[in-house]
Amino acid sequence: MDLEQLRELIQVFESADIAEIEIEEEGRRICLKKAAATVVAPVAGHPQVASAPMPGYEQYIAATAPAPQQPAPSGGASAETGKSGEAEAPEEDDGLVTINSPIVGVFYEAPAPGEPPYVAHGDEVDEGQTICIIEAMKLMNEIAAEFPCVVEQVLVENAEPVEFGQPLFSVRPLNAD
Amino acid sequence: MFRRILIANRGEIAVRIIRACRELGVTSIAVYSQADRDSLHTSLADESICIGPPPATKSYLHIPSIIAAAEVCDAHAVHPGYGFLSESAKFAEICRECNIGFIGPSPEAISLSGDKAACRATVKGAGVPVVPGSEGLIRNADEAVAIAQQIGFPVLVKASAGGGGKGMRIAHNDVALKNAVSMAASEAEAAFGDSGVYLEKFVENSRHIEFQIMADAQGKVMSLGERECTIQRRHQKIIEETPSAVMTPELRAAMSEAAIKATRAMNYCNAGTAEFLLAPDGQFYFIEFNARIQVEHPVTEEVTGFDLVKEQIRIASGAPLSLPTIEPVGAAIEARIYSEDPDNNFAPSVGVVKRCHLPGGPGVRIDTHLFEGYDVPRYYDPLQAKIIAWGQDREEAISRLANALDEFTVEGIKTTAGLCARIVRSDRFRRGDLSSDMVNEFVG
Numbered sequence: 001m002d003l004e005q006l007r008e009l010i011q012v013f014e015s016a017d018i019a020e021i022e023i024e025e026e027g028r029r030i031c032l033k034k035a036a037a038t039v040v041a042p043v044a045g046h047p048q049v050a051s052a053p054m055p056g057y058e059q060y061i062a063a064t065a066p067a068p069q070q071p072a073p074s075g076g077a078s079a080e081t082g083k084s085g086e087a088e089a090p091e092e093d094d095g096l097v098t099i100n101s102p103i104v105g106v107f108y109e110a111p112a113p114g115e116p117p118y119v120a121h122g123d124e125v126d127e128g129q130t131i132c133i134i135e136a137m138k139l140m141n142e143i144a145a146e147f148p149c150v151v152e153q154v155l156v157e158n159a160e161p162v163e164f165g166q167p168l169f170s171v172r173p174l175n176a177d
Numbered sequence: 178m179f180r181r182i183l184i185a186n187r188g189e190i191a192v193r194i195i196r197a198c199r200e201l202g203v204t205s206i207a208v209y210s211q212a213d214r215d216s217l218h219t220s221l222a223d224e225s226i227c228i229g230p231p232p233a234t235k236s237y238l239h240i241p242s243i244i245a246a247a248e249v250c251d252a253h254a255v256h257p258g259y260g261f262l263s264e265s266a267k268f269a270e271i272c273r274e275c276n277i278g279f280i281g282p283s284p285e286a287i288s289l290s291g292d293k294a295a296c297r298a299t300v301k302g303a304g305v306p307v308v309p310g311s312e313g314l315i316r317n318a319d320e321a322v323a324i325a326q327q328i329g330f331p332v333l334v335k336a337s338a339g340g341g342g343k344g345m346r347i348a349h350n351d352v353a354l355k356n357a358v359s360m361a362a363s364e365a366e367a368a369f370g371d372s373g374v375y376l377e378k379f380v381e382n383s384r385h386i387e388f389q390i391m392a393d394a395q396g397k398v399m400s401l402g403e404r405e406c407t408i409q410r411r412h413q414k415i416i417e418e419t420p421s422a423v424m425t426p427e428l429r430a431a432m433s434e435a436a437i438k439a440t441r442a443m444n445y446c447n448a449g450t451a452e453f454l455l456a457p458d459g460q461f462y463f464i465e466f467n468a469r470i471q472v473e474h475p476v477t478e479e480v481t482g483f484d485l486v487k488e489q490i491r492i493a494s495g496a497p498l499s500l501p502t503i504e505p506v507g508a509a510i511e512a513r514i515y516s517e518d519p520d521n522n523f524a525p526s527v528g529v530v531k532r533c534h535l536p537g538g539p540g541v542r543i544d545t546h547l548f549e550g551y552d553v554p555r556y557y558d559p560l561q562a563k564i565i566a567w568g569q570d571r572e573e574a575i576s577r578l579a580n581a582l583d584e585f586t587v588e589g590i591k592t593t594a595g596l597c598a599r600i601v602r603s604d605r606f607r608r609g610d611l612s613s614d615m616v617n618e619f620v621g
Binding site for chain 2: 002003103104105106136137138161162163164165166
């Protein structure tokens with residue numbers, strides 16, 4: 001199965017009324033799951049999305065979340081950058097933090113065109129709940145919240161390209177206090 | 178012609194490629210890690226996009242992020258520069274599958290050049306002399322000893338997947354060779370995940386001479402002459418020059434022909450370099466092929482007047498070679514400035530550049546990404562600047578380079594500029610009496 005076929009498969013799957021499909025072909029297993037049901041164990045704060053892009057299709061849905069520095073967003077690796085660019089807009093006021101894009105790609109607010117967004121202003125989000133999709137290399141990577149929170153603002157437009165570290169959501173952590 | 182090119186690199190080479198794009202009227206797109214947000218390539222490019230955190234494995238070496246950036250930015254092609262993904266056949270292959278132009282050779286040619294034993298066999302089959310040694314990989318230590326006794330000691334055990342001196346061992350007798358084979362194999366396994374090793378006769382007092390090649394998709398191959406890269410430290414080149422002080426017109430013609438034959442045998446397209454050893458008796462041997470634009474390409478540009486990076490872009494877009502046949506003029510020498518402390522065992526030096534004065538004047542070219550206030554990150558290659566001096570003859574080039582190195586001032590980080598100045602001013606360098614290990618004479 002090549003990228004084109006995989007893309008077609010994803011499109012068919014998205015419009016079909018099924019929650020999950022698994023295909024095994026020439027030793028490669030491809031598993032597609034609809035958003036609501038999906039929680040693939042988040043790997044400690046790092047996107048494992050397509051680290052082996054060609055052979056690793058079964059990994060293509062990965063729940064990822066920004067590195068675990070929400071309360072102190074400029075911690076860890078990003079401390080090295082010195083400057084706080086737009087990617088690190090930290091606690092503004094009232095304990096708001098941002099959820100940043102873990103990868104370069106295109107931001108999608110909903111599982112498919114025409115469907116309601118995963119989250120909107122005022123929504124309460126559980127840990128592990130999908131909040132958006134970032135398309136990278138034609139693969140739809142589901143991004144999950146890494147902690148329970150309330151969405152204050154969606155910071156990017158649907159179908160907008162986003163870079164690594166770009167803030168996607170402004171949220172209020174529910175267990176921050 | 179591509180209209181939008183993504184540069185999958187950083188530092189001086191990214192800056193070099195951005196300038197070439199600008200001259201061609203092509204939109205340049207820089208990718209950067211979080212550590213390079215304020216780097217020169219990021220601000221100089223027409224567009225830029227952050228692709229990941231500081232470690233290269235998660236940014237400049239992370240193929241999915243580079244490809245996603247190319248797609249998001251609607252890039253028509255990717256220029257990989259040198260290092261990072263430039264010699265990744267996998268990356269070139271994925272670019273092809275994603276319909277993104279790769280400004281470099283085909284994945285097949287990259288694979289072949291990366292498999293040194295196979296490359297050596299291919300080139301030998303085309304009638305190019307290679308260093309006497311094993312046919313392909315060595316199966317065991319006894320086989321190595323048998324071959325060594327045939328070709329004569331000392332011999333060099335080399336990793337087929339090797340580079341940068343890793344997985345390389347020299348042996349002067351049977352006992353040492355048996356040991357060297359197992360050491361090199363395990364080192365190669367650790368470094369490259371491939372334990373294949375082969376054997377070459379160690380050519381003593383040889384010089385390291387490479388030929389710049391340009392080849393187009395229509396099958397035209399050009400040799401742009403040699404570069405002498407003998408002066409190295411830990412297999413890293415420090416000073417490169419053209420023409421070589423020991424080159425004759427006859428030898429150049431013979432080596433150029435060999436380089437062209439090697440290029441054709443590999444079915445190679447775009448810029449590349451055939452590396453040779455030149456023995457004291459004038460015999461030359463092909464050793465390997467570099468499937469990328471090289472750090473030291475400016476010395477060839479200075480004597481030929483060609484812009485190799487622009488030509489790379491044109492060729493990759495399908496255009497035929499546009500370079501006229503021009504005789505090289507004068508001499509050019511490049512000194513590499515690393516952010517290392519020569520007085521402290523070449524320890525890496527990072528920090529904020531407090532003062533930065535770059536020399537100029539006739540025949541002086543500087544390729545660098547340094548500027549005042551730049552915070553040199555600790556994550557990447559220590560190469561910070563290349564000073565290239567051109568002169569009507571070697572003597573003038575040496576004088577200009579030495580003066581430029583003296584004038585070069587960067588405060589806040591330690592550099593190898595002073596060491597380079599001592600080397601090029603030395604009687605030994607002026608005589609053209611070069612050897613790989615001569616750097617040690619000038620340290621401390």
